[in-house]
Amino acid sequence: MGLVLVGLNHETAPLPVRERVAFSKDEAVSALQELKPWINQALLLSTCNRTELYALLADPADLARVKETLFFRKFKSNGTDGYLYECANADVVRHLFRVACGLDSMVLGEQEILGQVKNAYEISRQAETVGTLFHRLASQAMHVGKRARTETQIGFGPISVAFAAVELAEKVFQKLEGRGVLLVGAGENGALCAEHLLARNARPFLIANRTLERAEALARDLGGETIAWKDLARALTVVDIVVATTGAPHTVIQPDMVRDAMKKREGKPLFLVDLAVPRDIDPEVDRLQSVFRFDLDALKGVVETSVARRRKEVPAVEHLVTDEVEGFMRWWDSLASGPVIRDLHQAFESVRVHELEQNAKRFKDEDRQQLEVFSLNLVRKLLMSASLELKEQKDGDPAALERLAAVRRIFRLDAKDEQDDGDPSV
Amino acid sequence: MIDAGRFIRLILLLLPLFYWAALIDYIIVFTTNDPLARRLARPLLIFALVANVVYFLGFTFYFEHLPFVNLFQVLGAIGFAIAAIYLWVESRARTPHTGPFILTLVLVFQVLNTVFPKLDREVPEVLRSTVFNLHVSAAILGYSSFAVAAVYGLLYLLQYRVIRNKSFGLVFQRLPSLDILDHMNLVASSTGFLFLSIAIVAGVWWSHVVFGGVKVDPKVLVAMLTWVIYGLALFGRQFVSWRGPRMAYSSLFGFLVILFSLFAVNFFMTKFHVFVS
Numbered sequence: 001m002g003l004v005l006v007g008l009n010h011e012t013a014p015l016p017v018r019e020r021v022a023f024s025k026d027e028a029v030s031a032l033q034e035l036k037p038w039i040n041q042a043l044l045l046s047t048c049n050r051t052e053l054y055a056l057l058a059d060p061a062d063l064a065r066v067k068e069t070l071f072f073r074k075f076k077s078n079g080t081d082g083y084l085y086e087c088a089n090a091d092v093v094r095h096l097f098r099v100a101c102g103l104d105s106m107v108l109g110e111q112e113i114l115g116q117v118k119n120a121y122e123i124s125r126q127a128e129t130v131g132t133l134f135h136r137l138a139s140q141a142m143h144v145g146k147r148a149r150t151e152t153q154i155g156f157g158p159i160s161v162a163f164a165a166v167e168l169a170e171k172v173f174q175k176l177e178g179r180g181v182l183l184v185g186a187g188e189n190g191a192l193c194a195e196h197l198l199a200r201n202a203r204p205f206l207i208a209n210r211t212l213e214r215a216e217a218l219a220r221d222l223g224g225e226t227i228a229w230k231d232l233a234r235a236l237t238v239v240d241i242v243v244a245t246t247g248a249p250h251t252v253i254q255p256d257m258v259r260d261a262m263k264k265r266e267g268k269p270l271f272l273v274d275l276a277v278p279r280d281i282d283p284e285v286d287r288l289q290s291v292f293r294f295d296l297d298a299l300k301g302v303v304e305t306s307v308a309r310r311r312k313e314v315p316a317v318e319h320l321v322t323d324e325v326e327g328f329m330r331w332w333d334s335l336a337s338g339p340v341i342r343d344l345h346q347a348f349e350s351v352r353v354h355e356l357e358q359n360a361k362r363f364k365d366e367d368r369q370q371l372e373v374f375s376l377n378l379v380r381k382l383l384m385s386a387s388l389e390l391k392e393q394k395d396g397d398p399a400a401l402e403r404l405a406a407v408r409r410i411f412r413l414d415a416k417d418e419q420d421d422g423d424p425s426v
Numbered sequence: 427m428i429d430a431g432r433f434i435r436l437i438l439l440l441l442p443l444f445y446w447a448a449l450i451d452y453i454i455v456f457t458t459n460d461p462l463a464r465r466l467a468r469p470l471l472i473f474a475l476v477a478n479v480v481y482f483l484g485f486t487f488y489f490e491h492l493p494f495v496n497l498f499q500v501l502g503a504i505g506f507a508i509a510a511i512y513l514w515v516e517s518r519a520r521t522p523h524t525g526p527f528i529l530t531l532v533l534v535f536q537v538l539n540t541v542f543p544k545l546d547r548e549v550p551e552v553l554r555s556t557v558f559n560l561h562v563s564a565a566i567l568g569y570s571s572f573a574v575a576a577v578y579g580l581l582y583l584l585q586y587r588v589i590r591n592k593s594f595g596l597v598f599q600r601l602p603s604l605d606i607l608d609h610m611n612l613v614a615s616s617t618g619f620l621f622l623s624i625a626i627v628a629g630v631w632w633s634h635v636v637f638g639g640v641k642v643d644p645k646v647l648v649a650m651l652t653w654v655i656y657g658l659a660l661f662g663r664q665f666v667s668w669r670g671p672r673m674a675y676s677s678l679f680g681f682l683v684i685l686f687s688l689f690a691v692n693f694f695m696t697k698f699h700v701f702v703s
Contacts, residue, residue: 171589171598174605266667269604286590290670298592305594 002060002396003133005092006067006084007045007052010106013083020074021051025123032127034069038062040398041134042127044070045099045120047113049106052099054092056133056398093328096137097321100145102154108310109154114145131398132405136331144324151320154313157306162193164302165273165294166200169241172269172292177201180239183224184232184252186214189275190245191222197241198222206239208232210246236261241271244280255284262288273299334414337393340404343413344386348379430488431545437481438543441502442536444474445509449533452525456600467522471513471529478506491549494562497688502539505532507570515574515610523600524610527577557632565625565649569684571618572656575611576681579674582607586671608670612663615677619656626653648687655680 008018023031023046032044035055039062042055053070057063063086071084087095095104100117102109121138124130130138149155158164166176173179181202183194186209198205205224208231209215215226227235236242236257246252253272262270272293274281285291333339352375363371390407393400408414448470454463482503485493493499512528585601588594601607626649633640640646659676662668668676 168589171585171603172605174603267669267672268667269670292589294592301592302594 003092004088006086008083009050028123029127032129041131042129043124047116094325096141097144100141101148101317148317152313152316154317161299162196164299166196181205182235182239182242183207184244185246186218187245190243193243233257237264243273245275251282253281258285335404336395337390341390434484445533449529456526489547498539498542501535503566504570505535508532561628564621568618568621571614575614575677578611579677582674
């Protein structure tokens with residue numbers, strides 16, 4: 001038996017391959033059920049950037065069948081596993097913890113992966129492929145992921161141009177709720193940016209485009225209103241945030257337009273995002289008071305700064321991962337029969353000694369020696385059959401692992417800090 | 427037993443040290459965001475404030491009058507009020523990152539109060555009255571609020587420049603949004619205006635009681651000018667969209683006038699007003 005990982009990600013496999021082995025929730029449940037003859041416990045993590053199977057195999061030789069079922073059936077291997085990577089035991093734990101921290105993500109430190117690990121755990125529970133080991137593995141992965149984001153700056157700052165615009169807007173307006181947004185042009189980048197703003201309840205949402213059809217389609221998709229192109233100047237007095245993304249060869253928002261709007265806005269700030277190349281908003285508007293204009297270069301600058309900051313945090317996160325992997329392996333090692341028998345005897349011995357001390361005064365000095373011998377024999381005999389039974393448990397047998405874990409639980413053999421971190425699905 | 431007078435002197439000496447400790451911690455929080463420093467910041471400031479209250483109470487009982495008689499005592503009281511107002515603002519704005527700026531002002535005032543102590547029972551007879559105490563207390567609260575408003579005005583201009591120049595460093599990250607800074611400035615200016623109005627009314631009343639009419643000295647004129655400046659700024663904000671950078675500049679200008687009133691006019695005098703001399 002061994003803990004193994006087999007999978008592919010955005011670095012080893014191109015999108016057409018990743019597409020084929022991406023599993024929806026239901027597909028993942030049935031895939032896990034199909035793998036059951038060879039696996040004892042398993043977690044299938046499938047996102048747009050990775051498909052990975054973490055499994056406890058009854059027989060390492062079955063790995064080939066698992067790969068065939070999960071991967072090679074979906075894409076032609078040409079006799080090679082070029083796209084796949086695999087590892088075993090502590091390296092598997094390290095890999096999952098690194099994934100949960102966002103160290104293995106396309107966008108360093110991204111947050112979504114934590115939710116995806118949680119979903120994978122849910123799927124495994126549904127497919128009934130979670131035992132003590134995988135419950136602990138998933139919950140500790142979630143715990144490490146959360147620690148990385150609270151104790152380091154790995155998840156800090158915007159990492160896309162659209163998010164950078166939102167963060168800057170929040171440095172001006174604090175809350176975007178109720179702030180009007182005008183989208184000028186119906187380009188994809190602008191729509192993405194508007195989506196982020198709308199997700200923060202920025203309203204109303206107006207769209208101006210030279211071709212009305214495209215604007216109307218976008219308004220339907222995102223839930224906004226279209227306005228005529230000629231009403232652009234008037235719209236500047238109503239909204240607080242403008243996102244410009246037209247393909248026009250010249251500027252469409254000129255300083256005069258903004259100057260007039262600012263007079264009517266009674267000094268309220270106007271936030272302009274220019275995602276177009278060539279630019280849609282004349283940089284001369286920077287001279288106007290309370291006008292904040294950001295073009296692609298400025299936004300990219302923000303993104304680069306936060307990416308650099310995240311990179312600087314990588315060593316700290318790796319250190320944290322190493323710590324947690326060591327903790328996990330210590331816990332796992334304690335599930336072998338030897339440590340369980342040792343800890344069980346220690347636990348009984350400490351109860352024996354404690355009770356003797358508590359009741360020492362109730363016995364005469366000459367009786368105490370006999371009591372010592374008697375209690376030692378009693379404990380040894382009480383534990384004899386349990387010890388023999390535990391010795392019989394083969395290390396590496398998944399069923400034995402569950403039994404040993406149950407003994408640890410029943411007799412509370414784990415120190416408090418070594419105990420379970422709770423349910424990862426919570 | 428410790429001599430009460432020596433005890434009061436000792437606290438007065440220690441007060442700048444306590445505020446300094448809090449300031450240093452707030453600076454560490456601003457620059458590194460260290461979790462331990464974050465946990466310590468408020469307790470350190472609260473400790474300094476409690477020590478300050480002990481000093482006020484001790485002084486008042488031992489010397490039998492409030493420590494608001496000369497310029498430096500008034501400054502000390504303003505420093506205390508600024509720190510207390512800041513503590514309240516911090517709990518509302520939920521960010522400790524404006525602390526270093528506010529507490530620098532507090533420390534300066536407290537140092538002046540300690541370096542130029544006036545520890546005696548002498549109080550000009552005309553200043554011994556309830557209305558006078560009301561006048562001074564309201565003026566202290568008013569000036570403290572204006573000081574806080576000025577700091578928020580300054581921080582607004584700082585953040586405004588940083589965002590417009592696209593220099594997204596530490597200041598950009600740590601300072602709150604322009605919206606919050608503008609709002610804090612407005613709240614502090616309005617509070618200051620209210621207390622200054624009370625101080626002026628109480629001052630006029632007291633003047634009538636003591637002198638039988640309003641005495642005009644440079645300080646009174648400057649106070650009136652301050653009242654007019656803030657009144658105009660608040661009126662402008664309400665009715666002619668005087669917000670953002672303009673509001674920030676107004677509160678800074680208003681505070682400069684106050685500083686002028688406190689220092690320049692008092693430069694050759696030890697007492698707060700001239701007409702008592």
